[in-house]
Amino acid sequence: MERDFLRRLLPRLPSHPRLLLGPGDDAALLALAKDNAWVVTTDMLMDGVDFELHRHDARRIGRKSLAVNLSDLAAMAARPVGAVISLALPRSCGEALALELYEGLIPLAEEFETAIAGGDTNSWNGPLVTSITAIGEVVPGKEWRRSGAKPGDEILVTGSFGGSILGKHLDFTPRVREAMVLAEKYEIHAAMDVSDGLSLDLSRMCEASGCGAVLDLSLVPIAAAAHELAAQEQGGPSALDHALSDGEDFELILAVSPAVAEQLLASQPLGVPLTRIGRFVKQPGLWQQVSGGPLLPLSPRGYEHQL
Amino acid sequence: MERDFLRRLLPRLPSHPRLLLGPGDDAALLALAKDNAWVVTTDMLMDGVDFELHRHDARRIGRKSLAVNLSDLAAMAARPVGAVISLALPRSCGEALALELYEGLIPLAEEFETAIAGGDTNSWNGPLVTSITAIGEVVPGKEWRRSGAKPGDEILVTGSFGGSILGKHLDFTPRVREAMVLAEKYEIHAAMDVSDGLSLDLSRMCEASGCGAVLDLSLVPIAAAAHELAAQEQGGPSALDHALSDGEDFELILAVSPAVAEQLLASQPLGVPLTRIGRFVKQPGLWQQVSGGPLLPLSPRGYEHQL
Numbered sequence: 001m002e003r004d005f006l007r008r009l010l011p012r013l014p015s016h017p018r019l020l021l022g023p024g025d026d027a028a029l030l031a032l033a034k035d036n037a038w039v040v041t042t043d044m045l046m047d048g049v050d051f052e053l054h055r056h057d058a059r060r061i062g063r064k065s066l067a068v069n070l071s072d073l074a075a076m077a078a079r080p081v082g083a084v085i086s087l088a089l090p091r092s093c094g095e096a097l098a099l100e101l102y103e104g105l106i107p108l109a110e111e112f113e114t115a116i117a118g119g120d121t122n123s124w125n126g127p128l129v130t131s132i133t134a135i136g137e138v139v140p141g142k143e144w145r146r147s148g149a150k151p152g153d154e155i156l157v158t159g160s161f162g163g164s165i166l167g168k169h170l171d172f173t174p175r176v177r178e179a180m181v182l183a184e185k186y187e188i189h190a191a192m193d194v195s196d197g198l199s200l201d202l203s204r205m206c207e208a209s210g211c212g213a214v215l216d217l218s219l220v221p222i223a224a225a226a227h228e229l230a231a232q233e234q235g236g237p238s239a240l241d242h243a244l245s246d247g248e249d250f251e252l253i254l255a256v257s258p259a260v261a262e263q264l265l266a267s268q269p270l271g272v273p274l275t276r277i278g279r280f281v282k283q284p285g286l287w288q289q290v291s292g293g294p295l296l297p298l299s300p301r302g303y304e305h306q307l
Numbered sequence: 308m309e310r311d312f313l314r315r316l317l318p319r320l321p322s323h324p325r326l327l328l329g330p331g332d333d334a335a336l337l338a339l340a341k342d343n344a345w346v347v348t349t350d351m352l353m354d355g356v357d358f359e360l361h362r363h364d365a366r367r368i369g370r371k372s373l374a375v376n377l378s379d380l381a382a383m384a385a386r387p388v389g390a391v392i393s394l395a396l397p398r399s400c401g402e403a404l405a406l407e408l409y410e411g412l413i414p415l416a417e418e419f420e421t422a423i424a425g426g427d428t429n430s431w432n433g434p435l436v437t438s439i440t441a442i443g444e445v446v447p448g449k450e451w452r453r454s455g456a457k458p459g460d461e462i463l464v465t466g467s468f469g470g471s472i473l474g475k476h477l478d479f480t481p482r483v484r485e486a487m488v489l490a491e492k493y494e495i496h497a498a499m500d501v502s503d504g505l506s507l508d509l510s511r512m513c514e515a516s517g518c519g520a521v522l523d524l525s526l527v528p529i530a531a532a533a534h535e536l537a538a539q540e541q542g543g544p545s546a547l548d549h550a551l552s553d554g555e556d557f558e559l560i561l562a563v564s565p566a567v568a569e570q571l572l573a574s575q576p577l578g579v580p581l582t583r584i585g586r587f588v589k590q591p592g593l594w595q596q597v598s599g600g601p602l603l604p605l606s607p608r609g610y611e612h613q614l
Binding site for chain 1: 310311312327328331332333334335336337338339341342343344345346347348349350351353354355356379380382383385389391392393394395396401402405424425426427428429430431432433434436438440442443445447450452453454499500511515612613614
């Protein structure tokens with residue numbers, strides 16, 4: 001990191017029991033917890049793609065840059081340990097922007113006990129890019145893979161879906177706490193976080209698991225923002241369409257046995273609602289069913305990354 | 308990562324005994340080695356700052372993006388374990404560019420037994436950005452910090468300095484093997500890698516260690532490229548000036564006791580030359596001395612990152 005910047009930043013960074021050596025040397029040192037594996041995830045966000053610097057507060061952008069990574073850790077049932085923060089700053093904004101980004105992400109790091117272990121802070125003539133790598137830990141074998149869903153499993157989701165563009169895509173809470181509660185007490189067969197759209201990400205989970213899924217569309221929890229978007233666009237997509245295809249909900253999709261589903265739905269052990277939206281089936285592909293009617297194919301829709 | 312791209316890339320990625328779960332899920336899983344701490348470092352490279360996409364081969368850019376991180380691990384005496392690769396690709400280049408970048412970094416990852424654990428591949432309307440986080444391991448307490456140099460220690464360096472802009476800044480070999488040999492057999496008090504210029508980085512090592520350094524300028528190993536640059540620019544900086552102030556040599560500076568220095572200089576246990584260029588002293592600051600003459604102040608020069 002740049003020296004003067006580091007001198008200003010360091011007093012702002014919280015200490016962390018696992019951080020043996022923090023920013024300022026060639027690399028950071030993190031202490032191990034015995035018998036765990038390390039879970040590593042990385043996300044790069046770009047101005048004009050994942051946020052708009054001229055419209056969005058830099059603190060919200062900084063917070064989102066870390067939150068998307070914590071969401072990935074949650075989707076693996078991994079407890080966050082640390083993160084490294086790389087920034088490409090437009091030359092005109094420089095250090096002031098960097099500090100704002102950090103002011104946004106530090107409270108989230110504290111909330112989820114994530115050490116800010118280091119980073120690389122640069123300026124250039126291009127737009128803002130943030131790139132964060134988060135490291136967590138899990139007991140090997142206890143991680144939630146996408147590939148573990150079995151025909152007969154129920155599909156549960158946290159929270160509600162659609163319309164995140166109205167604000168949630170910046171201000172969502174990664175489901176780390178929820179994942180820790182679930183991982184400790186319940187057998188979860190598979191999980192992933194919804195970043196590209198509920199139906200698209202569910203279809204990916206099916207593909208990874210070698211099975212299919214039937215959604216009961218009347219059960220999909222639709223966010224208020226999805227209704228709001230639908231009301232704004234007369235003749236456009238419905239609120240349900242938004243819930244099925246909008247990206248960046250950052251909720252969890254879970255595959256659990258019917259018995260565990262019943263237990264979870266009855267006890268609702270999380271701060272956010274858990275809802276059953278369908279079941280995994282042998283037949284590959286995505287299917288829809290309304291209130292016990294016939295099975296119809298459902299096209300997975302969402303944000304497809306194009307290279 | 309983008310799906311189609313991943314489908315093409317995955318068969319190219321070497322397997323790795325420590326990679327329990329590789330690219331394709333929400334995060335990667337790396338196995339622990341008992342009793343080690345984790346060493347984490349990250350570097351972001353930008354078109355027009357760290358490379359020029361219109362001039363430099365994409366494979367060399369990909370290779371450099373990983374090599375700068377491995378150099379940081381070497382400077383901590385950490386053995387590489389894995390890396391995650393984030394890319395922001397100009398929309399006009401897309402997947403073809405991404406594959407070329409990977410073709411450049413995969414052989415380096417294989418050479419240094421580094422698992423490619425995951426990544427995030429994006430395209431946008433901006434210039435190419437690469438951001439790699441590398442993870443290594445070290446027995447806690449055995450890491451080389453910048454802060455461990457003591458007055459009386461000798462200053463040793465690997466290789467030679469200056470003129471890296473002529474090619475070495477892209478094609479250097481990170482001193483991982485050398486660091487592993489040294490860490491196993493010798494007591495090294497402090498180390499860092501030279502990324503911003505020999506005199507500037509040495510002055511930072513002095514500052515971190517709370518001491519000063521006297522350089523014998525007649526001993527500084529000058530790279531052939533530094534002589535070449537000096538010859539190109541009549542009346543410009545001398546070859547020695549280049550050696551003292553050019554960035555991106557990616558050689559190691561080491562602080563060792565006189566006894567260890569003598570042993571290392573006599574046995575030359577590395578594939579690259581080890582050279583003594585001066586000693587650490589109590590008096591803070593950087594000093595120069597030519598062949599036993601008086602001490603004169605030496606201004607640290609190099610690449611100062613501006614935000």
